[in-house]
Amino acid sequence: MNNFEFETLATAAFKGERVAARRLVARTQVTEAQALLQVLTLAAGVAGLARLLSEREQLRRHDDERRLARQARATQKLAQRKAAMQPVAAWRGWFDGSAHPNPGQIGIGALLCGPDGQRVEISRRAGHGNSSEAEYLALTALLEMAVKIGASGLAVCGDSQVVINDVNLGAVRGAKGLEAHRARVVELMSVLGAVQLRWVPRHRNGDADRLSQQAITGHASAD
DSSP states (O other), X not given: OOHHHHHHHHHHSOHHHHHHHHHHHHHSSOOHHHHHHHHHHHHHGGGOHHHHHHHHHHHHHXXXXXXXXXXXXXXXXXXHHHHHHXXXXXXXXXXXXXXXXXXXXXXXXXXXXXXXXXXXXXXXXXXXXXXXXXXXXXHHHHHHHHHHHTOOSEEEEESXXXXXXXXXXXXXXXXXXXXXXXXXXHHHHHHHOSEEEEEOOGGGOHHHHHHHHHHHHTSSOOO
């Protein structure tokens, strides 16, 4: 039995089954891998070991999805509580990015609105990539514009939970492959000072979505 097969069995085994395997090792001459194979084969019964491993893998994935969902909800609630404690923002922004297909041509859209009626729209193509990269590029463009025009006290909304959670979780628990985008966003936010970053459902992000789709359809200038 190779290491891969042993890891598969060890991952599928419940705590009690791992204990039983160690006890079997202690009173016989079999290896830990052989003992674990015997215990799981017995647990599988007539259904067979392959069926048991498949069911355990599905159960593990379901548990992982539930755990990640709980973490996302907790992160969102914490961000909402922090945002509620902060003063009302002077500037508000919305961002959205799309890739057609995914991955494919990226279109980004963003909207900045100021306290005195200022309104700045961004709508342009931004190369090729996937949807998460598109969302990050849209957020980056929004923050770069905010720095350029001196927008302070900024509250930013987007409908990408991937990007919102990635920025809020930071480098320790952020998504893989988006590190460079996250670093640029964090840099811009530090320049702007206090920036509130909130998730909103897609139907409340209509202007930014329209601007990102407009970039793809060719009604806006390309990079």
